Amino acid sequence: MPDRVFNFAAGPGILPIPVLEQVRRDLPSIPGVGASALEVSHRGAWFSSVIDEAEANLRELLAIPDGYHVLFSQGGASMQFSMVPMNLLRGSDAAADHVVTGSWGAKAVTEARKEGTVRIAWTDAEERFVRVPDPHELLEAVAPSAAYVHVTTNETIQGVEYPATPIVPDDTPLVADGSSDFLAGPIDVGRFGLLYAGAQKNAGPAGVTVVIVRDDLLELIPDGLPSTLDYRTYVEHRSLFNTPPVFGIYVVMLVTRWLRDDVGGLAKMGARNRGKADLLYERIDAAPSFYRGHADAGSRSVMNVTFRLPTEDLEAAFASEAAERGMVELRGHRSVGGIRASIYNAMPLEGVETLAAFMDEFHERHEPPSS
Numbered sequence: 555m556p557d558r559v560f561n562f563a564a565g566p567g568i569l570p571i572p573v574l575e576q577v578r579r580d581l582p583s584i585p586g587v588g589a590s591a592l593e594v595s596h597r598g599a600w601f602s603s604v605i606d607e608a609e610a611n612l613r614e615l616l617a618i619p620d621g622y623h624v625l626f627s628q629g630g631a632s633m634q635f636s637m638v639p640m641n642l643l644r645g646s647d648a649a650a651d652h653v654v655t656g657s658w659g660a661k662a663v664t665e666a667r668k669e670g671t672v673r674i675a676w677t678d679a680e681e682r683f684v685r686v687p688d689p690h691e692l693l694e695a696v697a698p699s700a701a702y703v704h705v706t707t708n709e710t711i712q713g714v715e716y717p718a719t720p721i722v723p724d725d726t727p728l729v730a731d732g733s734s735d736f737l738a739g740p741i742d743v744g745r746f747g748l749l750y751a752g753a754q755k756n757a758g759p760a761g762v763t764v765v766i767v768r769d770d771l772l773e774l775i776p777d778g779l780p781s782t783l784d785y786r787t788y789v790e791h792r793s794l795f796n797t798p799p800v801f802g803i804y805v806v807m808l809v810t811r812w813l814r815d816d817v818g819g820l821a822k823m824g825a826r827n828r829g830k831a832d833l834l835y836e837r838i839d840a841a842p843s844f845y846r847g848h849a850d851a852g853s854r855s856v857m858n859v860t861f862r863l864p865t866e867d868l869e870a871a872f873a874s875e876a877a878e879r880g881m882v883e884l885r886g887h888r889s890v891g892g893i894r895a896s897i898y899n900a901m902p903l904e905g906v907e908t909l910a911a912f913m914d915e916f917h918e919r920h921e922p923p924s925s
Contacts, residue, residue, distance in 0.1 A: 656709025739824025
């Protein structure tokens, strides 16, 4: 596709070119259907095959064990901040333990407190969210009697990510917001009680949320919840209780097909992503007096590379000059500033190499002479 920039936006993230081309071909009329995916009935045979394949692809890519349901919801991760405690905490005598490693984890706490008792088991907020707990810290911090433990696997704003699946007591359900590193590499789904992810980073367009929930947790849900906020409704009606985001699920189906057939699975996708991230972190580590990474080395995000320059004026110049060269959306989140390069699955290696070369050049032009 001509005239496309390298889009480093944190979300909605970029989509694979083959997926966009397929959407473009089929947008006016799906072959054999005679209508667009924006128009078809969610009760029809075509969409039934789409949602079935989207689920099947996710199950294959993630090796989802038996006993788990795959649901498609709306409302993004922000709605899950409320749905999780409504379903798993409301009416419980136990507290929900939250591990807060960034801005999104803090937002989840705010919503959960509306439904029951919440305990912040671990946070490094006073350190400005630069790391995740190591496995021993986490095990010691979590209460075995907790209703569940909630983590955010990757914090897009601070660029902090768990290097491996968090370990919690065996009988305590692990609940995770996996929005920004979902499908970026293999996940041990069997370690989670519930995993949710907004699609708009790696899985599809904004408007779809994937929820993977273990069957036994459905038994904990209290009666009396609004139907569209009760996970059992989605299970019973195959995510078709009301009109789902048809077009969005169709794109999720195409993206997961691309991951399976073109990329070759999540292990290969994870290796690609690690290589892209290493290119940028190598530039940061090579010039520590000029590029200052936000996250501690052991907690660096593979998806969102965050760093500061010596001054805000230099950061503004960096983002502006990069945009002139076709690299856009590099400004950090308004709450923290700096630079943020989001390098999700669909970001090509060429885009990261272009940014890395620009980092070298910008450093050479602006590094003050040594005394």
